[in-house]
Amino acid sequence: MAMDRDEIIQQVQEVLVDALGVDDDEVSAEATLMGDLGAESIDFLDIVFRLEKAFGIKIPREELFPAENLMNNSDFVQNGKLTEKGLSELREKMPHTDITAFVDDPDINKLGDLFTVNAIVNYVEGKLNAA
Amino acid sequence: MRWIWIDKFIEFQSGRRAVALKNVTLAEEYLHDHFPGFPVMPECLMIEAMAQTSGILVGEAKDFQEKVILAKIKKAVFFDYVKPGDTLKLATEMESIAPEAASTSGKITCADKLIAEIDLMFSHIDQNLAGKEFPEENFVFTAEASVFESLLRDVVSGRASSGADAEQK
Secondary structure, eight states: OOOOHHHHHHHHHHHHHHHHOOOGGGOOTTOBTTTTTOOOHHHHHHHHHHHHHHHTOOOOTTTSOTHHHHHTOTTTEETTEEOHHHHHHHHHHOTTSOOHHHHHSOBGGGGGGGOBHHHHHHHHHHHHHHO | OOOOOOOEEEEEETTTEEEEEEEOOTTSTHHHHSSTTSOOOOHHHHHHHHHHHHHHHHHHHTTTOSOEEEEEEEEEEEOSOOOTTOEEEEEEEEEEEOSSEEEEEEEEEETTEEEEEEEEEEEEHHHHSTTOOOOGGGSTTSSOHHHHHHHTTTOHHHHHTTSSOTTTO
8 A cells, every 4th residue: 555654644643633532733743652642551452453444454462562561571671671682672573663762761661652653653654565 | 140231132243243222211210310300311321331232242252251341432422312211222333353452333323313422442351451360250241141142032043143053042
């Protein structure tokens, strides 16, 4: 499916406005889903379902939002921070996300900040181009 | 005992679509207080009826092996009052179902008049809150298949058409 980035951004915005009951202008590229847009765990599934429908793609469990698996693994998390191993796992699992700022202080409580509008757009774009 | 807020199913297509009926009667006590002299069904109880209709559709899709809870009201828009003597028709469709959750889209009508549109999300909680344990008895119809069967009394063949046991029933 040929879709340029602007179209993808617009669709993603629409999905988030509907799923989270936020205004268009709150859904900026840098907005974090949990911190800025108030998403809770069930909202992530709602978003996944809506993205699948909007873009006609399949989103496997944990591919878009892989944090849960990481946090429950003691190899990846120590003293509330991601280990080197955890970080490389994160890089591998979330190639659509820029984690350079997170690496300086890999506090798991800040993991939520990685889920931004931009990250979703990147993910969807990658998915559509791969198809 | 469970609180059942729908009377029966008139259509049941496993994993896809279900239609249930709810008869509203003045014998239901809340109508005397909501409101005195002007009995109308509260919207939250319409949501409950749709949650039961949709929740059973979701639970049945996985053979009642999952603990299904209402997790999110995605949309609830109401267009008209519901009064004693009305028969509500609750039609719901499965929009998406995944190992950890499902979403449904439903409409309530009364004599073909649109009453409400209610879209819901359900969580399969064992798949989401890893490791936490929940009591079995609180979940929709896992231990009480007989209640479910009685709600389906008129559509057994409809339900079975998606399964293999049509002939035996």
